[in-house]
Amino acid sequence: MVKITGIEFRNPTILASGIMGTTGASLVRMANSGAGAVVTKSIGPEPKIGHPNPSMVKLDCGFLNAMGLPNPSYADFDNEIKIAKEGADVPVIASIFGGNAEEFVRVAEGLADAKPDAFELNVSCPHAEGYGATIGTDSCMVEAITAAVCDSVDVPVWVKLTPNVTDIKSIGKAAENGGAAAVVAINTLRGMAIDIYSGYPILGNRFGGLSGSAVKPVAIKCVYDLYEALDIPVIGVGGVSSWEDAVEMIMAGASAVQIGSAVHEGVEVFGDIATGIDQFLQNNGYAGVEDITGLAHEVI
Amino acid sequence: MRPINSKITQIVEETPSIRTFRFDTSLDDAQPGQFVMVWVRGVDEVPMGCSFKNGITVQKVGDATSRLFEMKEGDSVGLRGPFGKGFTLPAKDENILIIAGGVGVAPLGPLADEAASVGAKVTTILGARTESELVFEQRFSEAGDVHVTTDDGSAGTCGFVTTVLAEMDVSEYDRICVCGPEIMMFNVLKMLEEKGAHDRAEFSLHRYFKCAIGVCGACCMDHEGLRVCKDGPVLNGSLLLDSEFGNYKRSSSSQRVKV
Numbered sequence: 001m002v003k004i005t006g007i008e009f010r011n012p013t014i015l016a017s018g019i020m021g022t023t024g025a026s027l028v029r030m031a032n033s034g035a036g037a038v039v040t041k042s043i044g045p046e047p048k049i050g051h052p053n054p055s056m057v058k059l060d061c062g063f064l065n066a067m068g069l070p071n072p073s074y075a076d077f078d079n080e081i082k083i084a085k086e087g088a089d090v091p092v093i094a095s096i097f098g099g100n101a102e103e104f105v106r107v108a109e110g111l112a113d114a115k116p117d118a119f120e121l122n123v124s125c126p127h128a129e130g131y132g133a134t135i136g137t138d139s140c141m142v143e144a145i146t147a148a149v150c151d152s153v154d155v156p157v158w159v160k161l162t163p164n165v166t167d168i169k170s171i172g173k174a175a176e177n178g179g180a181a182a183v184v185a186i187n188t189l190r191g192m193a194i195d196i197y198s199g200y201p202i203l204g205n206r207f208g209g210l211s212g213s214a215v216k217p218v219a220i221k222c223v224y225d226l227y228e229a230l231d232i233p234v235i236g237v238g239g240v241s242s243w244e245d246a247v248e249m250i251m252a253g254a255s256a257v258q259i260g261s262a263v264h265e266g267v268e269v270f271g272d273i274a275t276g277i278d279q280f281l282q283n284n285g286y287a288g289v290e291d292i293t294g295l296a297h298e299v300i
Numbered sequence: 301m302r303p304i305n306s307k308i309t310q311i312v313e314e315t316p317s318i319r320t321f322r323f324d325t326s327l328d329d330a331q332p333g334q335f336v337m338v339w340v341r342g343v344d345e346v347p348m349g350c351s352f353k354n355g356i357t358v359q360k361v362g363d364a365t366s367r368l369f370e371m372k373e374g375d376s377v378g379l380r381g382p383f384g385k386g387f388t389l390p391a392k393d394e395n396i397l398i399i400a401g402g403v404g405v406a407p408l409g410p411l412a413d414e415a416a417s418v419g420a421k422v423t424t425i426l427g428a429r430t431e432s433e434l435v436f437e438q439r440f441s442e443a444g445d446v447h448v449t450t451d452d453g454s455a456g457t458c459g460f461v462t463t464v465l466a467e468m469d470v471s472e473y474d475r476i477c478v479c480g481p482e483i484m485m486f487n488v489l490k491m492l493e494e495k496g497a498h499d500r501a502e503f504s505l506h507r508y509f510k511c512a513i514g515v516c517g518a519c520c521m522d523h524e525g526l527r528v529c530k531d532g533p534v535l536n537g538s539l540l541l542d543s544e545f546g547n548y549k550r551s552s553s554s555q556r557v558k559v
Contacts, residue, residue, distance in 0.1 A: 005429065019515055019516065019517060020515075020516070020517035020525070020527075021517055022517045022518055022520060022550070023517070023525065023550070023553045023554070024522075025518045025520060025523050025524060025525040026520040026525035026527075027525075028524075028525060029520075029525030039518070041554070047549075047553040047555060048553055049551065049552040049553045050510065050553070052343070052344045052345075053337070053339075053344050053345035053346070053381075053509075053510065054303070054337070054345040055337055055345075055510045055511060055513075055516075056302060056510065056512070056513065056515060056516060057301070057302060057303075057380070058513060059302070063515070065511065065516075067510055067511075067516060069554060070510065070518065070552060070553055070554060071554060072551075072553050072554045072555040073553075074472065076555050076556075093541075100537035133342070133445045162322045177337070193302065194301065195303060195341070195378060197305035197376070198305065198341050199375070200341045200342060202302065202339075202378075204301065204344065204345070221420065261515060263514070263515055264513060264514060264515050270543065275480075288357075
């Protein structure tokens with residue numbers, strides 16, 4: 001059992017946003033596969049169809065995606081959160097996006113009736129014009145949006161950060177100053193792939209975000225830096241596909257880990273990683289995850 | 301995987317609205333019922349059941365297929381796959397019933413070939429709106445018996461595939477493999493349920509795909525959260541009872557829309 005931002009999780013693995021989070025039923029399935037909590041697909045103010053396909057390709061080193069924030073809007077999604085809340089016995093976190101503070105607040109308030117356990121603000125999607133990282137690279141906007149949402153809801157607010165910045169600590173600080181209960185790091189790294197036989201960029205959006213094992217060292221460094229700079233918990237995400245990856249992320253400073261692309265290998269990944277972490281803690285005489293959170297900072 | 305650059309080697313006009321495209325890429329490990337993502341560069345990438353190891357059979361319905369229909373032999377597309385789970389492979393001496401409607405013949409053609417080659421007994425109910433829209437009639441005939449049905453009675457039985465199915469003793473069949481419009485498949489499922497044969501039936505489903513590799517969740521079905529792209533597209537009938545099948549699906553923005 002871990003407790004982060006006042007919410008209890010049966011284990012420290014969390015389904016990352018954008019993965020299997022479009023319907024209440026799929027969120028329930030991920031909870032049943034062992035996830036300690038689930039985060040929804042990012043929900044915005046209006047229905048959005050996203051970018052044309054190809055929207056995700058598996059490369060030798062990881063995955064490249066540009067979904068383009070497809071979502072049915074908050075008005076059509078509250079029912080899915082209700083289904084997830086009723087069917088899953090784990091916390092359900094609503095990921096939301098908007099183009100400005102007013103839109104974020106509108107979406108958060110629109111979903112409040114469905115009673116998500118927390119909100120995760122997506123200020124980090126690397127390929128949606130006017131949303132995501134467009135906002136998340138500006139610390140003033142991050143602070144203002146975080147403060148506005150915190151004022152309008154009565155559950156914890158997490159802020160998911162982009163690594164596509166010069167100094168992620170300053171953006172993390174802005175989220176903390178705005179009242180965030182935790183930061184989530186990282187979203188995908190901006191990337192691109194080109195079909196050499198035609199010259200066409202492969203993704204429909206031309207560029208997108210890199211995830212999977214290729215980004216893990218970047219995520220570890222971001223989590224390490226944020227842990228040092230902030231007083232609020234850091235939730236680590238990026239390239240975690242085994243319990244060893246999760247332990248490494250926790251030792252960098254994460255209180256819990258989110259898992260995304262690794263679902264490709266099988267939805268059982270949550271249960272497998274959670275069991276592996278438990279076994280590691282027991283074998284090494286640790287009482288819980290908090291014993292190794294940030295351990296890499298203490299040994300030097 | 302990156303899309304494989306694939307040159308169109310042959311275009312066959314099956315009907316006024318359905319064409320088969322053959323490529324210089326052969327996906328030799330593709331199982332009947334698996335699909336490929338066909339990247340029509342600059343337009344879109346769409347899922348297509350493999351109608352041959354090196355071919356797809358396509359109805360013109362949207363931007364990508366319209367662009368594909370403008371292409372000539374020698375032009376190229378990108379192919380990724382094979383993806384998903386196909387039909388249970390037939391075994392020797394098994395008795396297989398194939399039910400195909402319209403362009404739903406695409407994944408069932410290779411199943412009929414495979415079944416015949418291993419010595420299974422194949423019976424096909426082949427349905428179309430009208431005689432000129434019938435596809436692969438000869439291919440299915442070479443694998444076994446064929447019962448043709450057309451909506452307007454221009455060939456075979458006048459009516460739907462269910463008109464023929466209603467007269468059949470389905471207890472004779474080890475497996476029933478179905479692909480076609482969802483309403484047709486739903487009516488088949490209901491009929492098979494009444495006959496207690498739904499758990500011997502497999503259906504090839506269509507849903508809106510984004511990632512196509514089982515990660516994003518855009519194609520998840522209620523109420524089990526089954527991913528049509530990875531847990532399917534071929535799903536057993538018992539998984540479809542009490543699901544959204546036949547009732548609604550999700551649009552490109554994940555809104556529920558009626559089937």
